[in-house]
Amino acid sequence: MEYWKDQHEPIIAFLKLFDKAKQDQELFEGLKKVNQLIWFDYTEDGPDCSFYVDCRNGQVTSQQGKPSEEPDLVMSLSADDAHRSWSNKLNPVMAITRKKIRVKGSATGLLKLAPKLKKVALIYEQALNELNFSEKILK
Amino acid sequence: MFGNTGKIVWVDLDESAAQIRTLPDSYYTRFIGGAGLAAKIFWDFGDFHAAPLSPQALLIFMNGPFAGLKLSGCSRSAVAGRSPLTGHWGDSSCGGHFAPELRYAGFDGIVLEGKSKFPCVLFVEDGLVQILPAGDMWGAGVFDTTDTLRKQFGKKSRSLVIGPAGENLVNYACIINEGHHAFGRAGYGAVMGSKNLKAIIVKSSEPRYLAADPESLDALRRELDSRIRNSVTSQVFHENGTAANLEGAVHMGDVPIRNFTSSFWEEMAEALTGSTLSESYLTNKGACAFCKIACKRVVEVKEGPFAIPKGPGPEYETIAAFGSMLGSMDLAATCKAGRLCNDLGIDTITAGSTIAWGMEAYEKSAICANDTDGIVLTWGDLDTVVKTILPDIAYKKGKLGKLLGLGSFQASATLANDSWQWLTISKGMEAPMHDPRGGGHGLALTYAISHRGACHTANPMLFMEMGACYYPEIGFEYELEPMSSENKPESALLAVQIGAIENSSCFCQFADREITIPEWVQLFNYSAGYGWGLEDMMSAGLRVFYLQRLLNYRFGLRASDDDISSRLIEPAVDGAPEGIEIDFNSMKRRFYELANLDETLGIPDHRTLESLGMNDEANLVWS
Numbered sequence: 001m002e003y004w005k006d007q008h009e010p011i012i013a014f015l016k017l018f019d020k021a022k023q024d025q026e027l028f029e030g031l032k033k034v035n036q037l038i039w040f041d042y043t044e045d046g047p048d049c050s051f052y053v054d055c056r057n058g059q060v061t062s063q064q065g066k067p068s069e070e071p072d073l074v075m076s077l078s079a080d081d082a083h084r085s086w087s088n089k090l091n092p093v094m095a096i097t098r099k100k101i102r103v104k105g106s107a108t109g110l111l112k113l114a115p116k117l118k119k120v121a122l123i124y125e126q127a128l129n130e131l132n133f134s135e136k137i138l139k
Numbered sequence: 140m141f142g143n144t145g146k147i148v149w150v151d152l153d154e155s156a157a158q159i160r161t162l163p164d165s166y167y168t169r170f171i172g173g174a175g176l177a178a179k180i181f182w183d184f185g186d187f188h189a190a191p192l193s194p195q196a197l198l199i200f201m202n203g204p205f206a207g208l209k210l211s212g213c214s215r216s217a218v219a220g221r222s223p224l225t226g227h228w229g230d231s232s233c234g235g236h237f238a239p240e241l242r243y244a245g246f247d248g249i250v251l252e253g254k255s256k257f258p259c260v261l262f263v264e265d266g267l268v269q270i271l272p273a274g275d276m277w278g279a280g281v282f283d284t285t286d287t288l289r290k291q292f293g294k295k296s297r298s299l300v301i302g303p304a305g306e307n308l309v310n311y312a313c314i315i316n317e318g319h320h321a322f323g324r325a326g327y328g329a330v331m332g333s334k335n336l337k338a339i340i341v342k343s344s345e346p347r348y349l350a351a352d353p354e355s356l357d358a359l360r361r362e363l364d365s366r367i368r369n370s371v372t373s374q375v376f377h378e379n380g381t382a383a384n385l386e387g388a389v390h391m392g393d394v395p396i397r398n399f400t401s402s403f404w405e406e407m408a409e410a411l412t413g414s415t416l417s418e419s420y421l422t423n424k425g426a427c428a429f430c431k432i433a434c435k436r437v438v439e440v441k442e443g444p445f446a447i448p449k450g451p452g453p454e455y456e457t458i459a460a461f462g463s464m465l466g467s468m469d470l471a472a473t474c475k476a477g478r479l480c481n482d483l484g485i486d487t488i489t490a491g492s493t494i495a496w497g498m499e500a501y502e503k504s505a506i507c508a509n510d511t512d513g514i515v516l517t518w519g520d521l522d523t524v525v526k527t528i529l530p531d532i533a534y535k536k537g538k539l540g541k542l543l544g545l546g547s548f549q550a551s552a553t554l555a556n557d558s559w560q561w562l563t564i565s566k567g568m569e570a571p572m573h574d575p576r577g578g579g580h581g582l583a584l585t586y587a588i589s590h591r592g593a594c595h596t597a598n599p600m601l602f603m604e605m606g607a608c609y610y611p612e613i614g615f616e617y618e619l620e621p622m623s624s625e626n627k628p629e630s631a632l633l634a635v636q637i638g639a640i641e642n643s644s645c646f647c648q649f650a651d652r653e654i655t656i657p658e659w660v661q662l663f664n665y666s667a668g669y670g671w672g673l674e675d676m677m678s679a680g681l682r683v684f685y686l687q688r689l690l691n692y693r694f695g696l697r698a699s700d701d702d703i704s705s706r707l708i709e710p711a712v713d714g715a716p717e718g719i720e721i722d723f724n725s726m727k728r729r730f731y732e733l734a735n736l737d738e739t740l741g742i743p744d745h746r747t748l749e750s751l752g753m754n755d756e757a758n759l760v761w762s
């Protein structure tokens with residue numbers, strides 16, 4: 001991994017991102033509209049390297065690992081590409097085309113978040129700062 | 140012959156006579172099929188002096204080699220000829236159900252010349268061709284005509300129909316299949332109307348497709364169909380139609396607003412996006428023959444001023460053309476306007492763009508009440524658009540209907556004032572609903588170099604800039620940044636070849652992104668037995684691109700016509716592309732170098748043409 005020292009670091013960062021995103025009214029509303037159970041699968045970088053976000057039923061919760069229920073959407077990629085993606089430095093269409101991101105299930109809900117990616121990147125930067133991961137911020 | 144049948148129906152409407160003609164194998168291996176083959180037929184048999192709506196004009200319907208295969212995306216066909224909208228060479232593509240039926244009936248295409256002495260329909264059933272009176276269908280809308288034809292020729296028949304706009308020779312009249320699928324662009328509905336031809340009906344007794352290598356083809360077909368069906372894009376289009384990403388596109392600055400005067404309107408984005416259409420009005424999903432993506436929409440608007448019964452719904456272009464482009468975020472109104480355009484037989488892109496141009500011209504007093512018989516053109520007034528303007532255009536009624544029925548370019552020329560400043564065209568054709576300033580600077584280049592005029596389907600540049608293409612085998616590995624000109628001319632040179640392959644094989648651009656370059660070659664070889672290597676296929680694409688330019692050269696176009704309205708490249712005033720310059724001239728200059736195009740004449744040099752075996756064509760234009 002280029003950006004992470006172990007498989008736990010990225011999950012700490014990404015969960016922090018979602019915690020902060022939930023505090024933001026606009027992103028919270030956006031996430032609720034996704035209305036899916038999504039598993040972000042980075043297990044190619046370690047068996048514990050994954051987390052899920054449950055945006056169903058007007059709530060947003062996130063947790064490390066694989067969800068016990070069948071997810072509506074699985075996004076499989078490397079933790080480094082995930083870092084680029086949340087930093088808004090990875091074109092998701094290009095990454096899917098070039099098989100850097102592999103998608104299983106309906107990505108329709110995620111399109112709702114596409115317009116908010118810039119804001120997500122800002123919040124991700126704050127999250128990295130708060131975690132003392134400032135050196136990981138992509139400029 | 141494999142895949143193709145090698146046979147076309149050649150109809151002389153002057154004489155009410157038809158003959159079956161056979162095309163040489165080399166026409167197919169050199170010009171592929173569809174748009175490319177149509178260009179070759181016109182090159183050999185067309186009258187370059189014939190006005191688009193004169194009896195001498197040829198109108199050419201042509202299938203690609205894959206029509207009839209049970210594979211998602213390959214049921215499209217092409218129509219081509221001299222366009223009444225632009226005055227030069229053009230073509231248009233249509234999905235639906237006509238192409239496979241024509242192939243099963245034993246033909247690759249239909250060529251029309253002359254003008255019938257009476258309003259008629261052309262009926263092709265297996266080897267039999269008949270020209271029959273159109274009777275009461277002449278004057279009727281597309282939906283009623285389609286129903287009548289189905290009753291007359293049976294449920295299994297497939298038709299291409301024009302509406303009142305085609306009969307009245309509106310410059311951007313379209314041709315509609317099954318009431319839903321359109322040969323939308325460039326005005327070929329008017330060419331059919333000029334020939335007194337209301338409809339073409341085809342019917343076959345059995346689905347025949349003779350493949351060169353049936354076993355290999357079947358394995359490849361299954362693999363591709365499964366991959367196409369399961370791709371992320373397909374699933375998104377299936378669920379929410381081609382407007383699925385309208386919201387994201389607004390934030391990129393790709394969606395034109397009020398005649399391209401603005402690049403951002405957040406409220407509209409959610410109001411018009413595909414998921415809103417699904418939630419509000421969708422009743423069913425529709426599809427072209429054999430397509431598992433099923434991106435088409437069937438909608439019903441139950442109440443309100445724009446109520447419509449269950450039927451064909453709008454796709455992205457129509458939603459943007461009658462929504463954001465006209466300053467409206469009324470989704471029901473776009474459904475109604477789209478439905479009306481289908482029934483009247485009008486291209487929604489040129490209609491929406493021309494009305495948008497009219498609204499801006501009215502706002503800026505370049506059109507006044509005297510030019511409109513008192514009709515007021517106001518942004519967002521879809522009520523007037525639906526009740527008055529669209530019917531007036533189709534029937535060429537009143538001053539406004541006659542003016543807007545010309546299309547924006549010819550209308551502006553008629554006014555002879557500064558309204559040309561607000562055109563959004565290239566080569567006389569209105570740009571589709573993708574703004575190059577946000578959608579991608581390469582689009583500005585490919586709009587300008589497209590043979591038919593501003594067009595996003597002539598080649599896959601839009602998808603390339605989005606990141607949806609990856610063709611390492613031919614050198615397309617660029618990670619393009621939409622709002623930059625870097626690597627765009629290089630990409631455009633590949634795009635025009637792939638675009639020519641897509642439009643000549645008549646493959647849907649929403650489906651074929653999943654096909655790799657080696658698989659394209661296999662598909663041609665297993666189905667039609669072209670015996671190609673990768674280079675042969677790419678050369679065929681380039682040959683078609685050049686031939687289309689040579690046709691335009693003979694219609695009088697030159698390098699200076701590879702241009703684009705300033706509105707489409709001036710810095711945007713808001714949104715993501717705000718203030719960013721498009722370096723159009725440098726991109727064009729570089730593209731010309733890469734494609735060996737003469738900087739004055741706009742055509743390839745003699746040697747380049749010779750290298751593609753186009754010696755006769757080269758001798759003719761360079762003599």
Ligand code: SF4
Nearest residue numbers: 212426427430434647
């Ligand atoms: S993706 Fe849509 S337009 Fe293309 S072939 Fe399928 S149904 Fe037709």
